[in-house]
Amino acid sequence: MARMLRRVITEPVCKRRKIDQSKNQPQNFNENMDSAFSNDSKPHEVLRTFKSNLRKKFECLCEGTSDERNPTLLNEIYTELYITESESGEISNEHEVRQIETQSRRTATEDTPIKCNDIFKALPAQDKPIRSVLTKGVAGIGKTVSVQKFILDWAEGKENQDVQLIFPLPFREINLMKNQTLSLLHLLHLFFPETKELEISSGEYKVLFIFDGLDECRVSLDFHSSVRLCDVSESASVDVMLTNLMKGNLLPSALIWITSRPAAADLIPSECVDRVTEVRGFTDKQKEEYFSKRISDESLANRIISHLKSSRSLYIMCHIPVFCWISATVLERMLSEAESEGEIPKTLTQMYTHFLIIQTNIKHQKDYEKKVKNDEDMIFKLAKLSFEQLVKGNLIFYDEDLRECGIDVAEASVYSGLCTQIFREEFGLYQGKVYCFVHLSIQEHLAALYAHISITNNKRNVFNKARKSAQVETSISKLHQRSIDESLRSKNGHLDLFLRFLLGLSLESNQNLLGGLMTQTVRSSHSNEKSLEYIKKKISSTRSPEKSINLFHCLNELGDGSLVEEIKHHLKSGTLIQTKLSSSQWSAVAFVLLTSEDELKEFKLSDFVRGGNKAERLKVLRNLLPVIRESRSVQLMKCKITDEGCVALTSALRSNPSHLRHLDLSDNNVGDSGVKLISTVLENPHCKLETLKLWGCKITDEGCVALTSALRSNPSHLRHLDLSDNNVGDSGVKLISTVLENPHCKLKTLKLMKCEITITDEGCVALTSDQTLGDSEVKLICDCTGESSL
Structure with a gap:
């Protein structure tokens, strides 16, 4: 089961080919x-x-165990x-x-x-x-x-x-x-x-x-x-x-x-x-370059790329070089003429399950049957190691970790791909050995397999510590529900992919693939129906949009795309704006937008909700925060946003401060407290916001204090600032003028329209202290519109 547990430095971005070392x-x-x-x-x-x-x-990427190398020149296959x-x-x-x-x-x-x-x-x-x-x-x-x-x-x-x-x-x-x-x-x-x-x-x-x-x-x-x-x-x-x-x-x-x-x-x-x-x-171009280097048959390489593009979730994962290798390993075999039978993998679970089977077959080809008890025993032990270390957050294992799971190091090394020893022989130090899976996702797949086998073969829920208790839950649907709850409780999402794999393994098609590795398979269609209902219930009740998105991936692994297809229909027909959507459906909107091939250039809340009260708009805003976070321009003009909405908005922008370029909050009741929140994003040195529109937002000089402080901290990106129709007053204008004096300030347009009532001559004097303003521009501010083009 080639290289499942192996040395990280041999990340497989290579073709299997012997090298004449004398020509290296x-x-x-x-x-x-x-x-x-x-x-x-x-x-x-x-x-x-x-x-x-x-x-x-x-100079080489080495495959196999430390004493059975199959090297490939790095320079030939490096992308x-x-x-x-x-x-x-x-x-x-x-x-x-x-x-x-x-x-x-x-x-x-x-x-x-x-x-x-x-x-x-x-x-x-x-x-x-x-x-x-x-x-x-x-x-x-x-x-x-x-x-x-x-x-x-x-x-x-x-x-x-x-x-x-x-x-x-x-x-x-x-x-x-x-x-x-x-x-x-x-x-x-x-x-x-x-x-x-x-x-x-x-x-x-x-x-x-x-x-x-x-x-x-x-x-x-x-x-x-x-x-x-x-x-x-x-x-x-x-x-x-x-x-x-x-x-x-x-x-x-x-x-x-x-x-x-x-x-x-x-x-x-x-x-x-x-x-x-x-x-x-890898970028999209680099993905294609990788497969063209990895697969010598150009036609086959193109078919592999075409298939991966047809499944958005798989193609996105190809940003990870190791996943490209996994995909190439599986699809090169499955799409070749000799082995064209069987369903081509379209989900992560299908891809990783085929990968597991292929590696097992490699073991048999090397005629190691006499040295191991059987595949099932070794896979179960490694799957147990995977689960127990995943729960602890460990990706690197040592001899004692393997022994605790009953893995004999000498026996395990026979599986050149499943369990590869890493000796310290390079530097002549000690004989300590370090183990790891070639990628975290392989560990998560095996961990899910362990949980699934434990419930089907041994009637044991791996999350239940009271294993000998009479109250132990033994049904697959109960295991699924417990796993969903554990994933939702996780602060860093370390069980999210494990959950996707666990649910995917319950499909009969994937169980059939694993038939040779599992003594029992369970017909779980009824259990899966319960799991689907539970997932949809959690989508509707969870307050975290990010958690909801992972649950939609879980629905995909179970083959249920009903919610997503419904939303796609609304988006295509233009009926979304007239439809009253539930929380689950709004989460589906976010999922569809985030998994589309189109770049999220502009987000307009008015495209998704019109009318309605403040609570309804806030609900939609919160559900679509992951979309806002990935958008270059966010248009929220006249959307009844208050400081409460600014709290949610700010949390999204903080997590990705360098992405947003344009933010329009005009004609909303954000007030000074809302501006203070937005200012925490502006002051981040990695914020690259260029346009900020705040006209008619009920901002006073108190809000200008926070805004000015933020711009002093990060003066070099904002180009356009609109504070029109706000009660900023002379003191607010004085504060803004201190930003203009900063030699690093790149502000080109400052709009103060309809502020002439509160801005007196004193305010104009503050603005004129900046040498970049001429007399005519000062006159424009004081006597006419209050707009200054700097």
Whole structure:
């Protein structure tokens, strides 16, 4: 069951093909090495050897177990990833698949793309040198492969030749030393013995440390500790060494690169990070490039792409390189002429179930039957490991974790794809082993399989801790309901995809696929009907639009698209505005809009609701917040929005502050309290709002205080501000004028129409103090309309 449990650095973006190792070396490698190290002195010879060793280590993506390699040249199959400069290292409370689903429509926006090899190069507008970079991205998105490509290009003399030494120190390997006390120099000598003859502490060499996989770190990183370490030869605990290195106390000239999943990104304080980048995975164009490289048959590659495009949920998941590999593995086999029978996967559960079966077949082909008891026993044990570690939030496992689930390491290693040992043999340290699934979604699928098998074969609900109690719930529908409740209660959505898989596995078609792996299958059509009713009930009652969207994905896994089709009909026929929708139907509207292929450029609340009282409009607004969050322009003019609506609106905008460009709240009773809320979004340094319309919003000078404070914090993006028909008064105008004086202020239009009653000569004087205003413009403000074009 190839590579289900395996080394992350071998993220499968490759074709299976044997390589003639004698031909691996690029033609210009020796020339580049000689150019970089023209001096034949001993240190330069060591540097040449060091670089050559890293090249050999990172030039291939290896498949299979550590002693049975099937390498592929990285440079031949590498597909460039979409990497952007991110707004912050803040954590995300969404499931990572939901993050991919929302980010999939952002690749065409005005983000700042950065090439992997340029992450330490300042942009034209940045004058501060970049010492430390935090790169975040969901599991399987390509962080580790990006690190590998960066190192390989450096080792081959192609990029970043100003750096003399790169030390890759993955956290999963550092974890094995978490109880050690040693110096940084000693640690480097252990990991890289050839560096013993180099004076690393002298500052002679430009050094880069790469810490891959912060989310896998089991070392306690205390950045508030007062312990200061400045000497590379001074011994300390591993955590003290790492934090002092990242804070710049230890080797302050060294470059630092840390990669992490979003949920762990805030473990590093912002003051220790000069730049945050984000790996977004593949763009649509890069997806096609990947499949053309992965599948040698061009016609078959095009058929695979066409099929994936026909299922929006699958195509969105292809932003993740690992999912592209899973899809290619399954669809290459199923769409080929020889094996064209059977239903082609259209849901995540179908895709992952086929993948599981294919990997089992690979095991049989390798004739390992005598070494394992049977497929079902091993799959069940690994599925148990998956569930128990998923509940704990662990993606990385160690020997003791496997033993607790009854997994014999020697036996498990037979399954080259299902369970691959990761030895520390690269650096000659210890014999500790680290295990992981190739992607979190595979762990979630196996966890769901464990829950399903437990209820069908053993009549046990995995969520019920009182397992021996007579009151244990044993029906599939009760398990589904409990799982739905657990998913809805989860703050970070870590059970959302597990829930989709669990429900999908209850379909008879998927159970038939698993027939060889399960001793029992249960006819569950009646149970599924109960589950469908329960999901729809929860959609109608949940206050979280994000949770509702995942429940719609669950309906899709169960093959029920009735609510969605009904809404699509209303949208297509233009009857939505005349129809009184329930909460469930409004959630369906959000789901349909977010899963469409069209980019959400403009949101108008008036397109969805007209008339009605304030409560009804607020209800619609809240249900459509996920849509607002992904829109470039939000038009809420004359929508009876109050400060209560601003609370909901602000929560959506805060979660994605860099996306919105235009916001119109005109002719609403937002008042000063509403403006204060909106100002919290404006003051975010990552907010890029260009147009803000607030005419007729009952704003006074109190609201201007908050607005001015926000614009002082972030003056460089807003271009157009409309405060017409508000009681801003002289004091409010004075405050706004202080923003105009800021040399970074980019405001082009300031509208103060119908404010002439409250603006006196004193207010005009405040505006004229800004040198960018001429006499004619002042006259226009004071005597006529109150509008100033700056």
